[in-house]
Amino acid sequence: MHRFHKLDKMTSTRCAVCKYFRRRCPPDCIFAPYFPNDNPQRFTCVHRFYGASNIGKMLEEMPVQLRADAVESLYYEAKCRIQDPVYGCVGIITSLHRQIQIAQSQLAKAQAEISFLDANFVGVEPTSSLSESLVQQNGVEHDLDDPFSTWFY
């Protein structure tokens, strides 16, 4: 009777990772804070692509306060890979790069339109300050944050 009670307690308190591997969940389990018992799908999703061992290694190598964010980003990447098995997250990055290119092109056209209208403007005082501040702010192309010198495709 006592043994059953102990087993029940162990089962109910172990994290999703230890539950998956049917093992005891130690008090200092590296997975427990990020893979709670009530969300087993979260672990199976990242485990499918990275494997528990690799996730454990990654977590061990970083400060405790950053681990929750790291698991969140791995979970996000894994969900992307499920949705798009070939391109995963990289498909989203490619799409966002295209959107920035479109926005930059639209902005360049708008600036040309403003310059044209500005040159033919006769009404109240010249709007040079407004137009100039706009041109100064339009530095989107310098903000591109690509960690590699060449883009994926």
Added chain:
Amino acid sequence: MHRFHKLDKMTSTRCAVCKYFRRRCPPDCIFAPYFPNDNPQRFTCVHRFYGASNIGKMLEEMPVQLRADAVESLYYEAKCRIQDPVYGCVGIITSLHRQIQIAQSQLAKAQAEISFLDANFVGVEPTSSLSESLVQQNGVEHDLDDPFSTWFY
């Protein structure tokens, strides 16, 4: 002498994955086309995060013509994770989303400026066609391609 010759041949033709695991590389090796012998770093990079077994499973589950792209995207994600162990690719996605928001805000300002200048325009013929086509093209916010209903953070 004959044995050495055979061993040499096997060693020189096996792919980076089979070389890493010190095993014979079969003629139908699933890794060989994507992990050539002359670039072992490419495999060690993806192996560190995904593991050879998971990569093999992913490749098996997709058509042959898409496998090269899949390996390329996994390699890209792995390089991102090396550079940014906490956020990986997701850090880039967040940064690109911010850039699109900035570009959208700049575009909205430019449109307001155009509307103002247009209303006070006296010069050649009205530029309604130019301005209208610009407004029609400015649909960046509808192009956002986020596969999940809520954004990461």
